[in-house]
Amino acid sequence: PLENKELYLCEINDGEKNLQVVCGAKNVREGMKTIYAPPGTEIKGEIIGIREFGKIKSYGMLVSLDEIGIGEEREGIVEIEDDFKVGEDPFPKLSLPDYVLELEITPNRPDLLGIIGIAREIATYKRISFRLPKANPKINLEIPEFEIEVKDYDLCPRYTGRIIKNVKVKKSPLKLQIRLFLCGLRPINNVVDITNITMLETSQPLHAFDLDKLKEKIIVRRAKNGEKMLCLDGIERELDESILVIADKEKPVAIAGIIGGEETKIDENTKNVFLESAYFNPISIRKSRRKLKIDTESSYRFERGTWWDGVSYASDRATKLIEEICKGISGIIIDVKKAPREERVIFLREERIEKVLGERISIKEAREILSNLGLKVKFHEGDKIFFTVPSYRNDLSLEEDLIEEIARHYGYERIKGKIEKGIGFLGRRNSFKDRIREFFINKGFYECISVTFISEKDIELSGISPSEFIPLKNPLSQRHTHLRKYIFNSLIYSFLNNVNA
Structure with missing residues (x-):
């Protein structure tokens, strides 16, 4: 000095x-x-x-x-x-x-909130093969399992955890720190940084607990009214029974899918880790996040829907990195779920592709595009090919959805034909709605189209307490101060207007 x-x-x-x-x-x-x-x-x-x-x-x-x-x-x-x-x-x-590329991802494509999803899209566009990075940790069968109890499968259909022992917690390698900085995240320590870099890679959030600070077991449950938890951001928050928490035998240790607890965080004294990877109900996460006024990278992904099969894959991927960087010894993954994910199957017809797009695209080329996106042929039936949809593509449910994917990767600029009159991306559900609408109009009914905001007066007329409705912070007018919960609120207003006209 x-x-x-x-x-x-x-x-x-x-x-x-x-x-x-x-x-x-x-x-x-x-x-x-x-x-x-x-x-x-x-x-x-x-x-x-x-x-x-x-x-x-x-x-x-x-x-x-x-x-x-x-x-x-x-x-x-x-x-x-x-x-x-x-x-x-x-x-x-x-x-x-x-270089840092800023991408604007639409809410229906949470799979693109990870590098793997983007790489899969690029591979399909370039017509080259795509392979997932290896995730094969070395498992030590002598490490005991840690008990996991899920009390609410509706809010947490799948929860996995594993013990990783003898980790050496310190700063991450500089290259890993730089990657996190460039992606807008602050490096913490090597264990936490690995969970974050795995999330950025797979789009599946993870959380690491200090195993020695957990009491006996993990319990996935609803919070008790008035229960409090000190969060990682230093704020103590009061919880209620609408919020899902991860708890040990004594108290909550994390708010599920949103933020961890201060008392069980990973620090330089941590020797043993419990690694969590789970699938949480998106609606539950969105409501809890809004109620608690917390925005995190994890909640952003969970509330849009994560990758069911990626739960175990991301855990394996992070575990392998912890073995390499933190010198940890990992146990087997404990996978708790009520039932396997229900397989989604969609059929595709070559004739329908041409009708919707006005362009003849061979079924062979269509299959190649869908195969590169991760869809697999399940079976054939007449002129229909049935595809199974991967768990990371929750946005695909109709034949028209598959046709849209084919059009994107075939190239809209290559489509020269004209779309036939009356043919579009409406699908069977919208067509059914149109038939219902037409039926009632022909019977003399009038269709009422209204905005989804109502006034406090509309609520009072219905005899319901305004406390049941969500108020707007910045209403456009006194006519639109609350978010509508029931359609009859707007119908009453329209009825009174017509009567008094």
Whole structure:
């Protein structure tokens, strides 16, 4: 340390010679490897030179992540791993400089909230094969299972967990930290960072608990009215029975699918981990998130619907990384579910493709596109081919949905024909609705079309308490102050208008 105790005089080697650099970082220590910016380097528009501190000259500087344009960490200089050679340019090994693509994902495609989903789409577009990254952790059968009890299968149809022992918790490798920073997430420690990078890869959120802080078992249940939990963001929240929690035998340790608890978090003293991967009811997560006013990367994905088969895959993928990076020893996965996922099957007809698109696309090409997207042929029946839909494509339910996928990857610009009159993407359900509408109109009924917002007066006329309705924070007018819950609220208003006209 210099006379100014906040500064340190460091002797460094840049691969060619020894130099002295004055540094104020608290994490600087003898023997560490870091990134050195010699005199003449430009950082954030400033040219680094030789600075004098009294009689001492400082040649260049040791840099932080913020100073190389990654993240906002300014507390210390970058620490890199031992496999970097002294004097080499570290950026190629760190995949820098890099590009960040911002994608706008529609709510019906939660599978694209992970790199795997995007890669699958690109592979289909480029007509090349797609393979999932390997996820084959080394299982130690001597590690005991941890008891899991699910009390509400409607809100949690599937819950998995596994024990990983003897983990070494510390900062993640620099490359992993950089990946998280570039994706907008803050690195915490290697275990937590692995759950986050796996989520970004697979679109399946995970949570890691300190196993030694859990009491006896995991219980997936509704919270008790008035029950409280200190969350990872430092806020103590009061819960009620509409909110699903992950609890041990004594208390809640996480709000399911939204945020973990402070008391069971992973820190530098953690030795053993319980890794959670689950499928939660999207509507339940959305309601709980709104009620508690919490927005997290996990809730964003769970409320849109996650990948049923990805629950175990993501757990295996994260476990493999924890074995490699944290040197953990993993046990078998405990998989608790009420029943297997019900298989969804949709048929496709070549004739229907041409009718809807106005373009003849061979069934062979259509099958290739759908196969690359993960759909599998189950059987044939006459002119119909029946496809099973993968669990990550919850948006596919009709034949027209398959035709839309075919059109996207065939290329709209290649479709030259005309769409036949009356043919479109309505499907059987909408066609049935049209027939019902036409039937009642022919019987002399009038169709009432109204907005989904109503006034407090409309609610009072129906004899229902306004507390049952969701009020708008910024209503457009006094006529539209609450979200409509029942259609008859609007019908009463229309009726009175007609009577008084």
